Amino acid sequence: MNLSFEAFVATRYLLARRKQAFISLISFISILGVMVGVMALLIALALMTGLQGELRDRIVGSSAHVYVFKAGEGIRDPAAEVAKLRQLPHVIGAASAVIGQGLLTSGQAQAPVTIKGIDPSLEPSVTDIRRAMKAGSLDAVRIKPEGMDGLVLGQDLAQTLGVHVADTVRLLTTEGMLSPFALLPRTRTLKVVGIFSLGLFEFDSAYALMDLPVAERLLGKDHPDFVQLRLDDMFSAPAISTNIQETLGLEYTTQDWADMNKSLFSALKLEKMAISITIGLIVMVAALNIVASLVLLVMEKSRDIAILKTMGSPAASIRRIFMLQGLIIGMVGTTAGAIAGCTLIYILDRYRLIHVPIDVYQISYVPFTLMPLDFVTVIGAALLICFVATIYPSRQASRLDPAQALRYQ
Numbered sequence: 001m002n003l004s005f006e007a008f009v010a011t012r013y014l015l016a017r018r019k020q021a022f023i024s025l026i027s028f029i030s031i032l033g034v035m036v037g038v039m040a041l042l043i044a045l046a047l048m049t050g051l052q053g054e055l056r057d058r059i060v061g062s063s064a065h066v067y068v069f070k071a072g073e074g075i076r077d078p079a080a081e082v083a084k085l086r087q088l089p090h091v092i093g094a095a096s097a098v099i100g101q102g103l104l105t106s107g108q109a110q111a112p113v114t115i116k117g118i119d120p121s122l123e124p125s126v127t128d129i130r131r132a133m134k135a136g137s138l139d140a141v142r143i144k145p146e147g148m149d150g151l152v153l154g155q156d157l158a159q160t161l162g163v164h165v166a167d168t169v170r171l172l173t174t175e176g177m178l179s180p181f182a183l184l185p186r187t188r189t190l191k192v193v194g195i196f197s198l199g200l201f202e203f204d205s206a207y208a209l210m211d212l213p214v215a216e217r218l219l220g221k222d223h224p225d226f227v228q229l230r231l232d233d234m235f236s237a238p239a240i241s242t243n244i245q246e247t248l249g250l251e252y253t254t255q256d257w258a259d260m261n262k263s264l265f266s267a268l269k270l271e272k273m274a275i276s277i278t279i280g281l282i283v284m285v286a287a288l289n290i291v292a293s294l295v296l297l298v299m300e301k302s303r304d305i306a307i308l309k310t311m312g313s314p315a316a317s318i319r320r321i322f323m324l325q326g327l328i329i330g331m332v333g334t335t336a337g338a339i340a341g342c343t344l345i346y347i348l349d350r351y352r353l354i355h356v357p358i359d360v361y362q363i364s365y366v367p368f369t370l371m372p373l374d375f376v377t378v379i380g381a382a383l384l385i386c387f388v389a390t391i392y393p394s395r396q397a398s399r400l401d402p403a404q405a406l407r408y409q
Contacts, residue, residue: 006317009308010324013297026293027329033286034333035340038382041279042341043348045374048272050349050367052265058363060257061128062198064095064228065237068244071251075224078212082122085227088247090240093125093230098212100219103172104153108162113208115173117215117224126230129196129209136165136194141211143193149214150193156205158195167192171208173218188218201358283382286333287389290326294393298322298400306402315398322394323387330386334379345370 014027068085075081078096086094098117103110120138124130130138134155141150151169153161163169173186190210197204216222231240237256244254258265298305305318348354349368358364 006320006324009321010328013301013321013325014328026289026296030286030289030293030329031333031336033289034283034330034382034386035337037279037282037286038334038337038378039341039344040282041276041378042338042370042375043344043368044275044279045272045378046341046345046349046368046370047366048268048275049371049374050369051361051363052268052272053369054363054367055264055268056261058198058200059261060234061132062200062203063257063260064126065231065234065257066229066241066244067255068227068229069225069253069255071253075227078119078224078227081227084248085229085244088240088244090231090233090236091229092232093122094227095119095122095126096212096224096227097123098215098219098221098225100215100221101174102208102218104157104161104208105170105172106161106163106167109160111157111160112206113157113171114206115171115215115219116207116209117212117219118209119212123209126228128198132196132198134195134197136192138194138196138209140193141209141214148189148191149210151190152194152196152209153192154204154207155195155197156201157208158192160205163192165192165195171218173220186218186220199363201362280381283385287385290329290386290389291393293329294322294326294390295396297325298393298397301397302400305397305400309400309402318400319394319398322397323390326386326390326393327383330383330389334382334386337382338375338379342370342375 015024068081070081075096082094082096085091096119100115100117102113102115104113118129118141120141123138133152136152138152141152143150148168151171153163158164161169168189168191171188171190173188194209196209210218212224216224229240231237234257237258241254241256241259245252308318309315345368348366352365352367354366355364356366
């Protein structure tokens with residue numbers, strides 16, 4: 001392979017002989033530092049991107065993209081409101097719902113629960129509930145087995161209560177019944193007709209679904225609380241929310257998934273930035289090693305530099321020699337780090353090796369997703385830092401005075 005004069009000399013200097021073995025060791029440490037920095041930064045970015053993406057997908061799969069409320073008399077005609085909102089651009093699903101709180105008890109345990117009244121024929125158009133069913137049927141909430149209303153529980157909630165499909169539970173709601181003595185809590189015996197797992201601990205451990213008319217009756221409400229919407233592009237939810245108010249009037253108020261989870265995703269974004277900056281300092285330390293190795297090499301090769309200059313090599317050529325040497329260190333380290341990082345990311349994500357508490361992080365394992373832009377940014381930044389690290393030593397080498405360098409040789 002034909003190399004230019006500068007590349008040939010730079011390569012020979014890197015592959016130092018026995019007398020310059022210490023310089024070769026420092027060069028190897030510099031390569032190792034760049035490799036570790038690039039690998040760690042890629043893994044950290046993939047971790048934060050994967051965590052953010054997994055939480056986002058599970059949140060929007062468990063809930064609607066946009067919630068529409070109506071002031072005044074509220075949603076008195078759910079079918080008409082659903083049909084009206086279904087006609088809006090980008091809306092691909094709409095369903096009314098009601099929300100309330102209660103306490104579920106079984107023969108073994110009790111647990112607080114969020115009651116969600118749904119239309120089982122429309123709910124799958126706004127959430128992933130039908131695909132999330134692990135046992136029983138969502139449509140069974142409209143069937144009254146043995147004269148009892150049906151109930152679909154989250155998987156973790158069912159485990160807490162120790163119940164399965166066909167078991168019965170008692171629901172205590174805050175809406176009471178007036179008696180001659182006091183306001184008595186309203187209780188109802190329900191049959192478990194299904195169990196779901198949406199993959200988000202917040203929903204799987206606290207939500208119970210039932211038919212909309214039954215939920216309204218138990219919660220003391222005479223109409224749904226809101227209409228849920230599913231869009232063809234979840235990232236357009238803020239714009240669609242604003243458009244609904246402008247199109248249908250100010251009595252309609254909206255809330256989208258991005259606004260409801262703004263604090264969570266802002267914290268994840270800030271954490272991703274902080275981790276990137278912190279681990280990026282490893283690459284900066286590796287760059288300082290490159291500076292040190294090149295400065296030592298300039299001192300060691302001062303006689304060679306003087307001879308090259310006396311033979312007619314220009315200062316620019318000398319400068320390019322040491323710049324190329326630093327860039328070779330940076331490119332080898334960056335390439336090795338990128339390969340090692342991508343390999344580890346694939347293994348960690350493929351085999352789900354890192355597990356986290358599900359009640360804290362909502363998911364049971366840490367996913368890894370490396371975005372192409374993040375990959376290119378890390379590689380480009382690493383090479384740029386390595387290049388900047390070569391500027392000072394290469395300039396010092398190009399300014400070396402041959403007469404001073406050879407005086408005591």
